[in-house]
Amino acid sequence: MTFEDIRAAAINEWDSLEKSDQVRIYLGSATCGRAAGAKTISDELEEELQKRNISAVITQVGCIGSCYLEPLVDITKPGKPRISYGNMTPKKMVELVDDYIVNDNPRPDLALGSIGEGSVEGITDFFQTPMLKSQVRIILRNCGFIDPEKINHYIARGGYSGLVRTLTMTPDQVIEELKKSGLRGRGGAGFPTGQKWEFCQRAPGNEKYIICNADEGDPGAFMNRSLLEGDPHSVLEGMVIGSHAIGASQGYIYCRAEYPLAIERLKIATDQMRKYGFLGKNIMGTGHNFEIVIKEGAGAFVCGEETALMASIEGKRGMPRPRPPFPAIAGLWGKPTNINNVETWAAAAVIMQRGWEWYSQFGTEKSKGTKTFALVGKIERTGLIEVPLGMTLRSIIYDIGGGVLDGKEFKAAQTGGPSGGCLPQSNLDSPVDYESLAAAGSIMGSGGMIVMDENTCPVDIARYFISFTQGESCGKCVPCRLGTRQMQKILQRICNGNGEQGDIEKLQKIGETVKTGSLCGLGQTAPNPVLTTIRYFRDDYEAHIHDKKCPSLTCKDLIRFYILPDKCQACLICLRNCPAEAILGGKRMIHVIDQDKCTKCGTCFDVCPKKFDAVVRVTGEKLDVPDEPVPMLAGKA
């Protein structure tokens, strides 16, 4: 079967789905959709359809990125555009089956937007809604649209045409195309991809390897998981293209074990590729041989570092080694090896599909193309987004993300995970690209972007990240092993209210030593979260150390919760919800918090009805409230 035959059959399959005279229902079923309850929705839907004897095509799709609206369900009726519904519940699902599928009322009150040609009265175009409007979805173009377990869906939307084109070109031509596209490594460091491929291609030796780094270990990042779950073939196509350009006959995908669904979908996808002759011996009749092995990580953050990752594939402790020799010369099993991040491989595929001119129109002069970000933390619209490089932080957070949660004040955005830093308010109008982020003391990283508000304590965040890297340090380099430990101890005591004069300077000094004295990226960047928070939020550090106050009201040893007697309505809500049973009171008895028992979890603060607003959180002061429950004053409610 030629590629043209395969493509014709795939388009046919896709069209018959798109133009089917049946109702089509698309269920978001990536990990986040499932966690939000997609399974119960799907069970409910099937039951309701069966009851009413309606036949419909149900497709499981990946994630469209609007995670805050999960679970998502899309419905297409023949001749109508696809309509998206969010925050689905079993009850809403039943309503939609009755109102829209049976009776033709699309329920604009529940709809998020419509997708595709045509319009429905009262429903806006989903891609014109604020979260999606300013995004440029290239890497994520298929996520949420195709069934990731069907290779034909991917092919019908242009998939594998990049591979076909690649196989008509010489390896040098492919590398040249990559170079012209301006693509830089999406794992975080931003090394030009074409140049990296060239190093490995030119390295002496017949046996070469390529690796896809899917060990997305940064806490707070899930771009790679979403892409692998939603469109695995885009990554795999990129790898086969790379194998031709570099001259590798063996590839590995190193995926963290915490992503079982991604691993399952990769296995399904590689089996499908073999059937079509896109993988294995004599790929598409060109004589090129290439195989992919999926390796499951075993839980070690340092294995995201390339030399540690290769040691882990070889079955050793995942410890980094000095470079040079670089992996391009002596990598896996001592052979020339090229390693790229998941998103880089997917970008290579789309560049070969659409050409470098098209790709390089996006982004800035030095940072071409788009980048996916996991936008999370204290933000209204959390999710997975893709934007052209160079967009300002403000546009990302306010236009796409809808601003800080509950209208609070923006404090900082953390990029680059444990290797990155915090970008404060003054950076809101700087473009997000490799150079600007580095200048601000952070890094692009693989794309985690965690938004912090006035109640996120920068000292606590620094302590959090250094505890993380301290626990993940492999222990090979002394400055990293011991330095991060000392930094953690100092930060811990600052957060506990035992900080000492000179602690800030000590942190800076140790931080610089760890940066310069460590072999690999983990140690070289581990102090970044501490150093950038000191740089931008020194006042917070000083308040902790000198005044024993946590201005963000986060550090548990420095805050207290009180119930204001003149506001408490003795409603018992906080009393019943307190996990520590630290609230005393009763019917018509003003509630009181037993400060010795209180674990500062904040549950009472969260559950106290807004109209009463009786629980307060203070730092550095003691309020004069009764020690024991007292009867409510007569005349009060």
Place this chain on the structure above:
Amino acid sequence: MVEALKEIFSAYEGEKGAVIPILQKVQAKLGFLSPEAIGDIASFLDTSSNEIFGVATFYSQFRFTRPGRHTVHVCLGTACHVKGGGTILETVEKEIGVEAGGTTGDYKFSLERVACFGSCALAPVVVIDKDVFGRVTTSKIKETLKNYD
């Protein structure tokens, strides 16, 4: 040799770099890596038990003691941390009576902390066995734990 392991080993005959996949398969089969199992793996790979222990202890996935019937993973990724994952962990610790890394005396629950599940948009997240629970609160997690026996 533990009989059940022979089948696992046979799939890796002559394959290089097979230590970690073998450890993963053995743990999936037995629930944890017993000293006997480690010894068997070592003799299959023609190396010492120390070598195998060295590799296994490097990775947080591997357990050397018998786990509970259910494993509760509390995510402490950045998004979960910012949204109160630490408090969730404390609540679970209190509720089942063991600290992170431990197993209850009746082998009902094991409790683990996890660096990140990648479901950050649903923070804070708890995973019990294979069920993912998003937007967890202290009262919700207490209720959820009651559903397991």
